[in-house]
Amino acid sequence: MLNRRTMLAALVATTASARHALADGGMSRISAYAFSFPELSGDDIRLAAFTGRPLLVVNTASLCGYTPQYAGLQEIWSEFRERGLIVIGVPSNDFGGQEPGGTSEISETAHHQYGVTFPIAAKAVVVGAKAHPFYKWAAEARPKEVPRWNFHKYLIGRDGYIAEVFSSVVEPTDTRIKTAIAKTLADT
Numbered sequence: 704m705l706n707r708r709t710m711l712a713a714l715v716a717t718t719a720s721a722r723h724a725l726a727d728g729g730m731s732r733i734s735a736y737a738f739s740f741p742e743l744s745g746d747d748i749r750l751a752a753f754t755g756r757p758l759l760v761v762n763t764a765s766l767c768g769y770t771p772q773y774a775g776l777q778e779i780w781s782e783f784r785e786r787g788l789i790v791i792g793v794p795s796n797d798f799g800g801q802e803p804g805g806t807s808e809i810s811e812t813a814h815h816q817y818g819v820t821f822p823i824a825a826k827a828v829v830v831g832a833k834a835h836p837f838y839k840w841a842a843e844a845r846p847k848e849v850p851r852w853n854f855h856k857y858l859i860g861r862d863g864y865i866a867e868v869f870s871s872v873v874e875p876t877d878t879r880i881k882t883a884i885a886k887t888l889a890d891t
Contacts, residue, residue, distance in 0.1 A: 732864075733840060734862065734863025734864055735750055735758060735760075735837065735840070735841075735859045735863045735864070735865075736750045736751045736753065736754045736863045737750070737751070737840075737863075738750050738835075738836055738837040738840065739751070740791065740793060740824035740825070740827065740835065740837070741824060741825040741827075742822060742823070742824060742825065743794075743806055743809060743810060743813075743823040743824060743825050748791060748822050748824055750837075753789045754863070755861050756787045756788070756789055756861065757787060757788050757789070757858065757859060757860055757861055757866070757884065757887035757888060758788075758789045758790075758791060758857075758858070758859040759776075759779065759788060759789070759790045759791070759856060759857070759858050759859075759875075759880075759884070760791050760793060760837065760856070760857045760859065761776060761790070761791070761792055761793065761854055761855065761856045761857075761875075762793045762794075762795045762797070762827075762829045762838075762850050762853060762854065762855050763792040763793060763794050763795070763802070763813070763823075763853060763854060764794065764795060764796070764798065764799075764801035764802040764853035764854075765794070765801065765802055765804060765808060765809060765811075765812035765813075766801040766802065766803070767798075767799070767801040767802075767852075767853040767854065769852070769853050769854040769871050770812065770817075770853075770854075771817075772854045772874060772875055773792070773812070773813055773816075773817035773819055774817050774818075775874050775875030775876045776790055776792065776819070776821065776875045777817060777818060777819050777820065777821065778875065778876055779875045779876065779880070779881070779884065780820065780821040782881075783884055783885075783888065784821075786888050787888055788884055788887075788888065789821070789822070790821040790822070791821065791822050791823075791824060792813060792819065792821065792822070792823040792824065793823075793824045793827050793829065793835070794809045794813075794823065794824065794825070794826045794827070795826060795827055795828065795829045795850075795853070796826060797828060797829050797830050797831075797850070798850075798851075798852045798853050799852075799853075801853060802826060802853075805826075806825070809823065809826065810823070829850050829855075830842075830849060830850055838850070841857055841865060844864070844865050845865055845868055848868040850871075851870070851871070852870075852871040853871060854871040855868075855869070855870060855871055856868065856869040856870075856873070856875070856880070858880070858883050858884065858887060859887075860887045860890060861887060861890050862890075866883065866886075866887050867880075867883040869883075
């Protein structure tokens, strides 16, 4: 049975796809802006609200050796948000069972321990048949660059398509990520 969120996401995806098809003379490709995530607070993070802005979408976990990357993600958010970058954390328990808690535990880690102010989604599946639609889309676009662990980073360009992919071992403040973000912000 379809819930309201799923139906809304499908409607947005269909509308965005139709618009893109007309712009491309009949060819259609769904962009990242067609998706949404339930927000940790209960609202929705509709990527369509950020159309034309670069996105850094990162699957996160509270009990991972990479969890301190929350601090680097917050630093990137603070540095680039005024120029248009949106950072979105997507908690997932897919790797090593390192996000076993619920909303309050995730919020404690992200907001209280690391001072995160960027949007955090509700816990989601990021790999496999039950993956969130955004992650299925990303896996189809970049099948060799799917998340293999927590803190995998997708940088979405202003056009709504994957510009760069960074593995878990690449710190958010790494020069490669900052350079890629600056490039996507400069693209018009």
